[in-house]
Amino acid sequence: MGKPTGFKEIARQVPRDRDPLLRILDWNEFHEHMPEEELRSQGARCMDCGVPFCHTGDLMANMAAGCPINNLIPEWNDLVYRGRWKDALHRLHKTNNFPEFTGRVCPAPCEGSCCLAVNEPAVTIKNIECAIVDHGFEHCWIVPEPPEERTGKKIAVVGSGPAGLAAAAQLNKVGHLVTVYERDDRIGGLLMYGIPNMKLQKTEVVDRRIKLLQEEGITFVTNTEIGKDIPADKLKADFDAVVLATGSTRPRDLPLPGRDLNGIHFAMDFLRPNTKSLLDSGLKDGNFINAKDKHVIVIGGGDTGNDCLGTSMRHGCKSLVNFEIVEQPPHERASNNPWPQWPRIFRVDYGHEEGAAKFGKDPREFCVSTVEFIDDGNGNIKSLKACQVDWRQVTEGGPPFTPIQGTEKEYPADLVFLALGFLGPENGPAEQLGVDVRAGHGGMSWFKAEHEKYTTNVDNVFVAGDCRRGQSLIVWAINEGRGCAREVDRHLMGTTDLP
Structure with missing residues (x-):
C-alpha cells in the first residue's frame, strides 16, 4: 500500500470515451487511454485490505463476487502506483493468461467486491489491468515462451x-x-x-x-x-x-405468433456475420444483415443486446428500441443486494449511450413483454405488439409477472434481434x-x-x-x-x- 491515504485523497477516474456521435462512424475501440500519471494515481486508491474481497472469486446470490481467476489485484495496483510496470505485468500473468481480453470485456465483478466500494466508488481495477498488459505489449515485454521440454503427451x-x-x-x-x-x-x-x-x-x-x-x-x-x-x-x-x-x-427463442416472419433473427446471426464481413472486406462484400435505414428492435438486455445496439448504430439504423422484461434496476444498491455481492444497479453501456446521443433518449424500455410479430402482407415483419408487465403480481401457473391490460402498443420494426441468452x-x-x-x-x-x-x-x-x-x-x-x-x-x- 504505497499511499496509505490515497483512497481518501484521490477520486475515481476512468478513461474518457470517444464522442458517441463520432465513434459510431467507425469500428474502432471506443475507449481512450489514460496518461501514465493518472493510472498511477488510480492505483494509489487501492487500500491493500486485510481481506481483499476483490480477488476472492466466489458465487454470491448466484453471481460472481470478486475475481474468478483470483487476480492478485492489490499487488499489481501497488506496483503500478510505484511505476514498476514490468513487475505488475509479471504478477498479472501469474493468474490471467489473457488480461488484454478481460481488461476490455469483463464486467469487473472485482470492482463490485472492492472494499472501498462499501461506501465509495471502487478502485478502477479493470482499467488498470488493461493498462498493465497494453504497457507490456508496447514495451515488447510479452514474448513467446515455449516450454524447454516436451512430455510427448x-x-x-x-x-x-x-x-x-x-x-x-x-x-x-x-x-x-x-x-x-x-x-x-x-x-x-x-x-x-x-x-x-x-x-x-x-x-x-x-x-x-x-x-x-x-x-x-x-x-x-x-x-x-x-x-x-x-x-x-x-x-x-x-x-x-x-x-x-x-x-x-x-440460442433461446421467442415462439410467438409471427415468429417465422422475415426480419427476425437471433443476435449471433447478426453479430457474427457482421464481424466476419468487417474482417474479410470492410463490410464491402455485403455478407451480413444490414440495419441501415431500418427500424430496429432488440429484445433482451445484457452484453449481447447492447452489442446489437452498437452494431445497429454503426450501420445507420433509422430508429432503435431495446425491450427489457425486467424492472429498471435502482441507481444504488438495494437492501437485498449488499456488498460484496455483484451490484444490481442501473448502468449505461456504450450502446445505450450511443442510442441516447443519436435519438435523444436511452433506447431501453423496461417491464415490456412482446405479444406478437405483425406481417406486412408479404411475409416480412412490419411491426410488433408489446405490453407492459407488473412484477408485483404473479401469473398463476405462469411467469412471475402479469401483463397490464390496456398497455398494448405497436412498434414499427424492419429488423428484430433476439438477445435472450443461450x-x-x-x-x-x-x-x-x-x-x-x-x-x-x-x-x-x-x-x-x-x-x-x-x-x-x-x-x-x-x-x-x-x-x-x-x-x-x-x-x-x-x-x-x-x-x-x-x-x-x-x-x-x-x-x-x-x-
Missing part, C-alpha cells in the same frame, strides 16, 4: 474461445503437445465473432495473442467441426486426452463420445462434469467453460480452462505443478 482441445485457449496455454506451458480445433475460419470463438470489434479489436488484440500461442508451440486447426469434419472418436484414438470447450451456443452447447461431439449431458429446465442442458474436476463419464475426456457451467463471464471461462488443464496434467502425469 498429445491433447486435443475442441473450441477456441477463452476456456479452450486458457486450457491450451496452460497445457502447452508444461510441455504437452496441444492441438486446438475450431469450426470457424478464425481462432477465438466468441472472442473473435461474438464480441464486436469496437469492444475487442480482432487484428490488434485477439490475433496478437493467437500468434504468441502459435509461436509457443500450440497447433490451431480452423474450418474443422468435430463430429462432422472429423469424427469425435478419432480424437479419442489419436490423442491422450480430449478437452471439450465448445461454449454455449444454442440454452447450452450443441451436443454433437459429446454425443459421439458418449459424454453424459445434464438436463435443466426449459430445454437447457450442459455437458456433465464436476467443477474443479472437469472429468466426464468417458475416460480421458474433459469439459470446461460454458458448455459445462452454462452461459457465463469470460473470467469464469478462463478459470475453467485453467482448472481443466491442471486436472488433465494431473491425469496424464500423476502430479501437476499447474495452479
Whole structure:
C-alpha cells in the first residue's frame, strides 16, 4: 500500500470515451487511454485490505463476487502506483493468461467486491489491468515462451474461445503437445465473432495473442467441426486426452405468433456475420444483415443486446428500441443486494449511450413483454405488439409477472434481434463420445462434469467453460480452462505443478 491515504485523497477516474456521435462512424475501440500519471494515481486508491474481497472469486446470490481467476489485484495496483510496470505485468500473468481480453470485456465483478466500494466508488481495477498488459505489449515485454521440454503427451482441445485457449496455454506451458480445433475460419470463438470489434479489436488484440500461442508451440486447426469434419472418436484414438470447450451456443427463442416472419433473427446471426464481413472486406462484400435505414428492435438486455445496439448504430439504423422484461434496476444498491455481492444497479453501456446521443433518449424500455410479430402482407415483419408487465403480481401457473391490460402498443420494426441468452452447447461431439449431458429446465442442458474436476463419464475426456457451467463471464471461462488443464496434467502425469 504505497499511499496509505490515497483512497481518501484521490477520486475515481476512468478513461474518457470517444464522442458517441463520432465513434459510431467507425469500428474502432471506443475507449481512450489514460496518461501514465493518472493510472498511477488510480492505483494509489487501492487500500491493500486485510481481506481483499476483490480477488476472492466466489458465487454470491448466484453471481460472481470478486475475481474468478483470483487476480492478485492489490499487488499489481501497488506496483503500478510505484511505476514498476514490468513487475505488475509479471504478477498479472501469474493468474490471467489473457488480461488484454478481460481488461476490455469483463464486467469487473472485482470492482463490485472492492472494499472501498462499501461506501465509495471502487478502485478502477479493470482499467488498470488493461493498462498493465497494453504497457507490456508496447514495451515488447510479452514474448513467446515455449516450454524447454516436451512430455510427448498429445491433447486435443475442441473450441477456441477463452476456456479452450486458457486450457491450451496452460497445457502447452508444461510441455504437452496441444492441438486446438475450431469450426470457424478464425481462432477465438466468441472472442473473435461474438464480441464486436469496437469492444475487442480482432487484428490488434485477439490475433496478437493467437500468434504468441502459435509461436509457443500450440497447433490451431480452423474450418474443422468435430463430429462432422472429423469424427469425435478419432480424437479419442489419436490423442491422450480430449478437452471439450465448445461454449454455449444454442440460442433461446421467442415462439410467438409471427415468429417465422422475415426480419427476425437471433443476435449471433447478426453479430457474427457482421464481424466476419468487417474482417474479410470492410463490410464491402455485403455478407451480413444490414440495419441501415431500418427500424430496429432488440429484445433482451445484457452484453449481447447492447452489442446489437452498437452494431445497429454503426450501420445507420433509422430508429432503435431495446425491450427489457425486467424492472429498471435502482441507481444504488438495494437492501437485498449488499456488498460484496455483484451490484444490481442501473448502468449505461456504450450502446445505450450511443442510442441516447443519436435519438435523444436511452433506447431501453423496461417491464415490456412482446405479444406478437405483425406481417406486412408479404411475409416480412412490419411491426410488433408489446405490453407492459407488473412484477408485483404473479401469473398463476405462469411467469412471475402479469401483463397490464390496456398497455398494448405497436412498434414499427424492419429488423428484430433476439438477445435472450443461450440454452447450452450443441451436443454433437459429446454425443459421439458418449459424454453424459445434464438436463435443466426449459430445454437447457450442459455437458456433465464436476467443477474443479472437469472429468466426464468417458475416460480421458474433459469439459470446461460454458458448455459445462452454462452461459457465463469470460473470467469464469478462463478459470475453467485453467482448472481443466491442471486436472488433465494431473491425469496424464500423476502430479501437476499447474495452479
